[in-house]
Amino acid sequence: MKVTLNRVNDAFHFKLKNERGHVVDVDSRAEFGGSDLGASPMELVLMGVAGCSAIDMISILKKQRQEIKAFNAEVEGERVKVGEATPFKEINVVFYLEGDINPEKAKKAAQLSFEKYCSVAKTVEPTATIKYKVVLNNEEL
Structure with a gap:
């Protein structure tokens, strides 16, 4: 099992993708410096x-x-x-x-x-x- 992570912006927004191509957005909440564009x-x-x-x-x-x-x-x-x-x-x-x-x-x-x-x-x-x-x-x- 393997996932890849790619940074989307200059803060903490990432796109993670599994081997089957499914993508999940991950980010931090604004109060922690993120943009709140995905789940933590x-x-x-x-x-x-x-x-x-x-x-x-x-x-x-x-x-x-x-x-x-x-x-x-x-x-x-x-x-x-x-x-x-x-x-x-x-x-x-x-x-x-x-x-x-x-x-x-x-x-x-x-x-x-x-x-x-x-x-x-x-x-x-x-x-x-x-x-x-x-x-x-x-x-x-």
């Missing part, structure tokens, strides 16, 4: 957790023939100062599912994602606690 690297980490776990869960639920009408997630990260860096201390994920889905299967899919399959979660797990909950058809499980 730490936001990309949260996006990675969301995307990775969503792929896992949908894959698991489809194999179980569950009917997913909608799938959304919200991910929030709490950071802590460690020297000059501020890594994530805790990441909270809420999955919102709609459809004809067995509640136990939805909970188990989330559990399997974070405990077994999600490589992004496993990457941040040594430094950040990940907590999650599942809301199915507007009811928290």
Whole structure:
């Protein structure tokens, strides 16, 4: 796996491209000297957790023939100062599912994602606690 980074402006706006040609804009917020023309690297980490776990869960639920009408997630990260860096201390994920889905299967899919399959979660797990909950058809499980 490989990505390339190219600087776009004289501040912190970059275009990153993967080997398949997909491009992502990365920048810093204005208060940190950037132009706010893309997601920050730490936001990309949260996006990675969301995307990775969503792929896992949908894959698991489809194999179980569950009917997913909608799938959304919200991910929030709490950071802590460690020297000059501020890594994530805790990441909270809420999955919102709609459809004809067995509640136990939805909970188990989330559990399997974070405990077994999600490589992004496993990457941040040594430094950040990940907590999650599942809301199915507007009811928290």
